Amino acid sequence: MNEAHRSGCPINLTLEIxxxxWSLIVLRDMMFGNRRHFRELLLKSEEGIASNILADRLKRLVDKGLLTRTADPSxxxxxxxxxxxxxxxxxxxFAVxxxxxxxxxxxxxxxxIRAELLENGGPRMWEDFMQELRNIHLGAPPPAQSVLAGLQKAYEDLVAAKSAVA
Amino acid sequence: MNEAHRSGCPINLTLEIxxxxWSLIVLRDMMFGNRRHFRELLLKSEEGIASNILADRLKRLVDKGLLTRTADPSxxxxxxxxxxxxxxxxxxxFAVxxxxxxxxxxxxxxxxIRAELLENGGPRMWEDFMQELRNIHLGAPPPAQSVLAGLQKAYEDLVAAKSAVA
DNA sequence: GAATCTGATTGTATTACGCAAGCAGTTTTC
DNA sequence: GAAAACTGCTTGCGTAATACAATCAGATTC
Incomplete structure (x- = not known):
């Protein structure tokens, strides 16, 4: 049935997944970059994942229950x-x-910059962010305020400020 | 000078290390199991790391600055x-x-059980634990109370209780 | 109907991992 | 004081994971 685990330690089991x-890179891009399709994940990632690795990781993460895969109606x-x-x-x-x-x-x-905001925001901000992700990915009610928009704006402001100087 | 990094993202750079x-398994055993020598890490780990992998990881972690290696006077x-x-x-x-x-x-x-205690203890307990680790590994002043002893006792009590039932 | 976009797959080369055995110097045991 | 055990590793070898480039068939766009 189950592939044997090395041990029942929570740290170990987490590492086995x-x-x-690459796994956390893919999840990071989905979470903070709102990438939802294969090509977006493949081409818009800073690190340049190979397509076969991406295909394998998506499959694995779906298998393990961290992602779901559905047809896009469009x-x-x-x-x-x-x-x-x-x-x-x-x-x-991700925050810690x-x-x-x-x-x-x-x-x-x-x-x-986004990591800094998330760190300073603390568990309360993390909870808001999680609720926002539930809204986006699971259709749950939205949070009072969008964390993602704030993170993205801070990033874009910084990039704009930097390119203005340069 | 520097090996090229895939990107300057904190998550990515953390993953590169x-x-x-295995890396976090080794660190976990040093942190929570107080393993300080090669053979201890090799033989007392739940997961059974291979000696060449352990040697490589210790070298890497020293290189990257997470560990130091010194001669044992004894x-x-x-x-x-x-x-x-x-x-x-x-x-x-580790806590999250x-x-x-x-x-x-x-x-x-x-x-x-130890993960549960650490989770419930929250950032205040983590800080005490870190101070205890600074005491053990860096010779810093000890914390008011030992977190490690508490974690270890909870683990051993649970093992004892379980074996008594069985 | 040609070009582009979709989520992949295939082929090949390199690197990492896993396992068993071995090694030279040090300490302990008797 | 010799044998046994312990020290931190290293070596050899087979398998698995990763990286890179090219390709593919169906769907959509122009």
């Missing part, structure tokens, strides 16, 4: 990927991982 | 591995990853 160099060939509650629940993981990366690694200013 | 199936051949501040700062990452794993994955009760 997310412990590679285009018979389009597949629409959505975050499940299990995927949405990774928001705090981003905070750690920002503190210790050579991040660029543009690509870490 | 920790995005594999034994001329022993190497003592210690967490750096960069490694200790992963406590919140553990919480996620506990919520969605088939964890065992014994191996998740």
């Amino acid at each position: 997310l412990g590679d160099r 285009h018979k060939q389009k597949a629409l990927y959505s975050l499940s509650e299990m995927g949405i629940a990774l928001v705090p993981v 991982m981003g905070a750690w990366g920002r503190k210790f690694l050579p991040v660029t200013e543009e690509l870490s | 920790l995005g594999d199936r 034994h001329k051949q022993k190497a003592l591995y210690s967490l750096s501040e960069m490694g200790i700062a992963l406590v919140p990452v 990853m553990g919480a996620w794993g506990r919520k969605f994955l088939p964890v065992t009760e014994e191996l998740s």
Whole structure:
């Protein structure tokens, strides 16, 4: 039935799903970049994932329950990927991982502004963000205020400010 | 100088260091299991890491600045591995990853009791734990109360209770 | 009806992982 | 004081994951 697990430790089981160099990148792009289709994930990612790896990860993440795949009504060939509650629940993981990366690694200013806002916003902001993701991906009622729009605006403002200087 | 990074995103840079199936396992065992020597990490891990992988990960983690390696005065051949501040700062990452794993994955009760306590303890407990790790690994002043002992006791009590029933 | 867009798949090369065995120096045991 | 056990690894080898480039068939657009 089940493939054998290395152990029943929560950290280990989490690593068995997310412990590679691409899974969290795909989820990050869906979550913060609102990418929902294969081609968007393939072409608009900063890191340049290969198409076979992306196909494999999408399949895996659907299998494991972090994503769902449905047909896109607007285009018979389009597949629409959505975050499940299990995927949405990774928001705090991204928040603290981003905070750690920002503190210790050579991040660029543009690509870490959203992590900074999310870190400063704290659990309350994370919860709002999760509710917004439930709205977008699961059809749940929207939150009082859009976190995603705020993150995106901060990023775009910073990019604009930088390119104005340069 | 620097190996090229895929991008300057904090999540990506974090994954470039920790995005594999073993790095966080090694750090977990050092942090929560107080393993400081090669053989301890090799033999006492639940998951059974291979010796060449362990050697590689220790080297990598020292290179990246999460660990330090020093000679053990008690034994001329022993190497003592210690967490750096960069490694200790992963406590919140373990806490939220553990919480996620506990919520969605088939964890065992014994191996998740510590994750549960850490989750319920919240950021205040994480900070105490980090101070305790600074004391153990960096020689900093100890915290008011030992978190590690509490986690370990809860684990052992649970194991004892389970084996008494069985 | 040609070009483009869709989610992929295929082929090939390189790198990482997993397993078992071995190794030289150090310490312990008797 | 010699044998056994322990130390942090290394080596060899087979398998799996990853990376890169090219390709594909059906759907849509122009």
